[in-house]
Amino acid sequence: MKDAALEEPRAAATHARDAHPRDADDSGPRPLDALQAPEREAEARLERAREVGQRLxxxxxxxxxxxxxxxxHVVTALLAGGHVLLEGAPGLGKTQLVRTLAGLVGGEFHRIQFTPDLMPSDVLGTSLVVAVEGGGKDLAFRPGPIFAHLVLADEINRATPKTQSALLEAMAERQVTVEGRARPLPRPFFVLATENPIEMEGVYPLPEAQLDRFLVKLVLEMPDLDTLARIGARAEEPVAPGPLSSPEELAAVQATARRVPSAPHVQRYxxxxxxxxxxxSEVRFGAGPRAVQALMACARVRALLEGRAAVAVDDVRGVALPVLRHRLALGFEAEAKGRRAEDVVHAVLETTPVEEEA
Incomplete structure (x- = not known):
């Protein structure tokens, strides 16, 4: 009787498994479509991100x-979530570039003209005494122009080091602290700072530690003859095509770019x-650990824009100059000989070997 009692529930369990075999063991093989669905979704995200970058x-x-x-490189830095330092003589289109980019993104845009008398509170904001109901008074915070999705910091090296530091701290922490209270900045948050060449009068050089806060530094060169002729042929200033994206879409693209994978041999390169x-020997000090992070962040975006699912060594090489040029300090002898940081970066690219892929 005891054995019969045991056999009855066993038979019932066997019947249940036969009737619903997949319910009994969820660890069995899954349909091919179910296995490929995450891959297709990832490919779709990459393609959408690439399209956004190409539109911009x-x-x-x-x-x-x-x-x-x-x-x-500006679009690469934007999608990588970093900030850009743009150097060039007046009239090369630095201000027009960031104004156009702000219109394309559709986010809030503010321009800050840096001058020697600009104070940190003029950038970050300040608290004002305001009247409240009942006849009383209270303090109210008035945000400064730093509170925007895209900020043009025009001629940053004309401001005093104290005001420069206020901006660069906000860039690094993506928040500002006014009167002891931290206030987050909008997301995404992108600063494009312009500077005049150091040879010009009335400029305050940015310290090396603050230069390192910029993801890339770009140098605008004088256009060639044909380009100047095309610019001169324009009867009026061109108008940007209007918003081609949104802050929300841009934040999603930045998240997608951060997930682009890279192989160990690329990271080691x-x-x-x-x-x-x-x-x-001509370098007084070289790039620091943050430069490796910047190289990989920009390389991920470059791979994404090129339609690749993973970072290649060529992606790292393609972003090395704008990422590294402002993170090097040359010695006095090298500067006296007319050597530039760009020369060192080119030499490093030529002499650094690439590991074989494992």
Whole structure:
């Protein structure tokens, strides 16, 4: 009787498994469509992100002529979530570039003209005494122009170091602290700071530690003859095509870019590039660990814009110059000989070997 009692529930359990075999063991093989669904979703995200980047790039090229390489790096930095330092003589289109980009993104845009008398509170904001109901008074915070999705910090090296530090701290922490209270900045938050060449009068050089806060530094060159002729042929200022994206879409693209994978040999190549900047005797000090992070962040976006699902060594090489040029300090002898940081970066790229892929 005891054995019969045991056999009855066993038989019932066997019948249940036969009737619903997948319910009994969820660890069995899944349909091919279910296995491929996450991959298809990831590919769709990458394609949407690539399309957003291409739309922004095409919109900039429709307005800004003769600066294609700089425009690509600006879009790369934007999608990587970093900030840009733009150097060039007056009249090369620095202000027009960031105004156009703000219109394409559709976010809030503020311009800050840096001057020697600009105070930190003029950038960050301040508290004012305001009247309240009942006849009383209270303090109310009035946000400064730093509270925007895109901020143009025009001629940043004309401001005093104290005001420069206020902006750069906000860039690094993506929040400002006024009167002891931290206030978050809008997301996404992108600063494009312009500076005049150091040879010009009335400028305050940015310290090396603060330069490191910029993801990339770009140098706008004088357009060639054909480009100047095309610019001169324009009867009026070109108008940007209007919003081609949104802050929300931009934040989603930035998140997608952060997930682009990279192989160990690519990561090690980026690290070797940074270490190689410490080798030449003409370099007073080379790039630091943050440079490796910047190289990989920009390389991920470059791979995304090129339609690749993973970072390649060529992506790292393609962003090395704008990422590293402002993170090197040359010695006095090298500067006296006319050597530039760009020369060192080019030499490092030529002499740093690439590991074989494992």
């Amino acid at each position: 790039l095409d919109g900039l090229r429709a307005v800004i002529l003769g600066q294609d390489a700089a425009l690509e 980026a690290a070797r590039l940074v270490l190689a900047t410490h080798g030449p």
